[in-house]
Amino acid sequence: MGLFEPLSLRDVAFRNRIAVSPMCQYSSVDGFVSSWHLVHLGSRAVGGAGTVVLEASAVVPEGRISPADLGIWSDAHIEGLAPIARLLSQHGAVPAIQLAHAGRKASTAAPWVGTGVVAPGDGGWEAVAPSPLQFAARYPMPRALSLAELPGVVRSFAEAARRSLEAGFRVIEIHAAHGYLLHSFLSPLSNQRTDQYGGSFEGRTRLLLEVVAAIRVVWPDRLPLFVRISATDYAEGGWDLEQSIELARRLHGAGVDLIDCSSGGNVSGVRIPLGSGYQTAFAERIRREALVPTAAVGMITDPAQADHIIRTGQADLVMLARELLRDPYWPLRAAKALGVVTSWPVQYLRAAPSGSVAR
Numbered sequence: 001m002g003l004f005e006p007l008s009l010r011d012v013a014f015r016n017r018i019a020v021s022p023m024c025q026y027s028s029v030d031g032f033v034s035s036w037h038l039v040h041l042g043s044r045a046v047g048g049a050g051t052v053v054l055e056a057s058a059v060v061p062e063g064r065i066s067p068a069d070l071g072i073w074s075d076a077h078i079e080g081l082a083p084i085a086r087l088l089s090q091h092g093a094v095p096a097i098q099l100a101h102a103g104r105k106a107s108t109a110a111p112w113v114g115t116g117v118v119a120p121g122d123g124g125w126e127a128v129a130p131s132p133l134q135f136a137a138r139y140p141m142p143r144a145l146s147l148a149e150l151p152g153v154v155r156s157f158a159e160a161a162r163r164s165l166e167a168g169f170r171v172i173e174i175h176a177a178h179g180y181l182l183h184s185f186l187s188p189l190s191n192q193r194t195d196q197y198g199g200s201f202e203g204r205t206r207l208l209l210e211v212v213a214a215i216r217v218v219w220p221d222r223l224p225l226f227v228r229i230s231a232t233d234y235a236e237g238g239w240d241l242e243q244s245i246e247l248a249r250r251l252h253g254a255g256v257d258l259i260d261c262s263s264g265g266n267v268s269g270v271r272i273p274l275g276s277g278y279q280t281a282f283a284e285r286i287r288r289e290a291l292v293p294t295a296a297v298g299m300i301t302d303p304a305q306a307d308h309i310i311r312t313g314q315a316d317l318v319m320l321a322r323e324l325l326r327d328p329y330w331p332l333r334a335a336k337a338l339g340v341v342t343s344w345p346v347q348y349l350r351a352a353p354s355g356s357v358a359r
Contacts, residue, residue, distance in 0.1 A: 031071020045093035048331030056100035063101035085168030096171035103181030178265030248290035303334035
């Protein structure tokens, strides 16, 4: 079993184990897709990825990281998203979308615009969180969500899942990583609530499990559901790998088919041991101990490296991010490097290396 072996989850077949990781493009107005999204995402499907995951798509307007983020909080967003899902499918990639709420890291500027809070008068909004704890000095001071507001958060994810289905997506990934709302509920460093959504492991995981349950009501049994987590906060007293393993067990039992294993993002100023494939060990342990399929992500750039992750059972899927920004056709190049015969778009056959194309 290698990088170019098909993968089946529920009734969905992925042509290979290469996934385009969700990456914010900061190219939306009022949450709507633009022509940039169609070209950017379509090129990765043409490039041979097994699945393309749309960027973090906010389930409510105040769930955006920046005013330029993609959204799926309104039925009006479906019309623009549907052609993207169709295009990805037409070129052999499973269309997927990440549903997200930025929580206390919301209402900030797009990276090339600057850093810091976008004030309400400049198009920003009030950030919300489990507790009124600021992520860092250049981030907003959030308001703690009341107990009465939490069912609305759950409903917003379920409604976004319904819209995703109507738009033609075949995989949903719930974003519960990187310090955004659902991750901030998981970690005791950001969740200091004293009600049933805080305190114990059961309390801190309650909101995410309720979101999963609500999505599974509207998301068909035939279609897979992923969850992205940060396996550790890299901080004493925070969310850690042992808790992630137990959470993965419970998520799998609740109908989640794959855990996308990232890390960090919830505590500022921590030391993260960056390096080639630095998060793959999280995917391997969660896969082995929670008995759930996983995805490895983080500084995976070399075809042999990605193939080794799959062949050695460290993960079932490899998520590539910046490497696929540098090279949308990385999967085709990887197939050649690994000596694998694969399909090329018919429009590009004249450029295909001899002996590398499936007929």
